[in-house]
Structure formats: C-alpha cells, structure tokens
Amino acid sequence: MRTLVAGNWKMHKDNAGTNALLDAICKGAAPAPGVEVLVAPAFPFLAQAVQRCKGTAVHVAAQNCHEAAQGAFTGEVSVPMLGSLGVGHCIVGHSERRLYFGETDRVVGQKMSALLHAGIVPIYCCGERKEERLAGEHEAVVARQLEEALGALTTEQMAQVVIAYEPVWAIGTGLTATAQQAQEMHAHVRAWLQGNFGAVARRIPLLYGGSCKPENAAELFACPDVNGGLIGGAALDAATFLAIVHAAGHAPH
Ligand code: PGA
Secondary structure, eight states: EEEEEEOOOTTOOOOHHHHHHHHHHHHHHHHHHHHTEEEOOOOGGGGHHHHHTTTTTTTEEEEEOBSSSSSSSSSSBBBBHHHHTOOOOEEEEEEEEEHHHHHHHHHHHHHHHHHHHHHHHEEEEEEHHHHHHTTTTTHHHHHHHHHHTTTTHHHHHTOOOOOEEOOOGTTTOOOOHHHHHHHHHHHHHHHHHHHHGGGGGGGGGGEEEESHHHHHHHHHHSSTTTOEEEEEEEGGSHHHHHHHHHHHOOOOO
C-alpha cells in the first residue's frame, strides 16, 4: 500500500510565495519508496508548479475542477485543462466546497467521473460535521457520502481513487481526531469499500485530514488503515510539511 501526503494550500500564497514554498518542498522531499508527496497550489500557479516540480519527488494536484469538459462557465476550470498542464491529481468534494460553494454529492459525483475519464486521480473528501458526531451519526453520514459519490463507479474506476476522511470539526480548528477515532472511521470506510468493490479495497489509500501536524502525524500514520494525510495549515510552511512527509516515510506499514 502506498502512503500519500498531500498539501492543500487552499487560497494561500501569491506568485512569489508559491514559488518559494514549491522550491523549498522540492528541495527537502527526498524520494522515499512507497511515499507520494503532493502539493495543491491555487489554480493560477498550477502550470509553474508542474514545471518547478519536474524531476523531483513532488507531484502537483488541483484543489477543484468543473464537471463539464468545456463551456460557458465563467471563472471555472475544466478537467481537460488540468490534464493538459500535466496535473495528475485533483481534490474533490472538500467540505469547504460543499459548505461555501453549495457542492452537492451529485455534483461531486460528476466531477469524479470527469476526472476518472481523463485519467486524473481524484482525492475524494468525506467527513461528518460536529453535530453529526455528537449525535453518533458519523459512520452513517460518511457511508451515505461514499454511496452517493462512489456507489456507481466500476471496480476499475474505484481502484484509481484516493479517499480523504476529514471530520469537518477538525479542519482548521486545531482539534485533531484522535488516532482511535481516525482508525475507527478508516476501518469503516475500508469495510464499505470491501462490501461494494471487494479486494480492491485493500489497495485504496485512505488519508486522514483535519489539523494534522508534525506532533500527531506519526501516531495517526501508525494506524493500520491510515495511509497518509491531507494537510491544510501545516502544509504552508516547508519545514512543517516536510516533517509530516518524514513521519509518513517512517510509518510502520
Ligand atoms: P487543516 O486542513 O490541516 O488546516 O485542518 C485540512 C484540509 O482542509 O484539507
């Protein structure tokens, strides 16, 4: 099983800041067998990110895409545009997209199809809100999200997907899920995958996201069903992000 560490830079860093962070991460990320390092800068900087990361251990992801291949959708970016730049991964269905931009499971599913059709790896985000966890509904909520966005995929398509479990209450709040909470949910996701897609479930990387930082990364990555992390705030500083990459390289599985 490969381990992934992906930095989601969200709407941070200008042109110079993007270049400086890219260069520092590329310089510090030594190739480690079985560990994939991804960075997701903002749209305007993807082309230069692909160029700057060429020949390094770092790969470039987008943070979002539109579901249509082209058309009159002012301000949007299509999957073929990303593909033409050499972007190999794309985050889909992040809770901030769902919350602030009204993305529904249906649209997220359409984006998944567009990405898979183009051979770009979707990093599909799911996760419950605080009230849902407090009500004990977290497993049912995540199962419903998985069903709606992934339920119709073929096994071959599913084999291309990366899943990120990101409890909404942990994103940007400093409140990390405990290793036990993360492992319990990841085991639940793995069981759902096994039930719907069979043996391929064992090969699908399940990332944890939500206030992951160097202080907790090693413990989270040691969980048997946690195969890396989707990192927000801690991805904006090269040394901090590289410490998380280092923890992934030393995970026991
Ligand atoms: P955070 O964000 O690490 O800042 O909590 C994670 C994410 O939103 O992907």
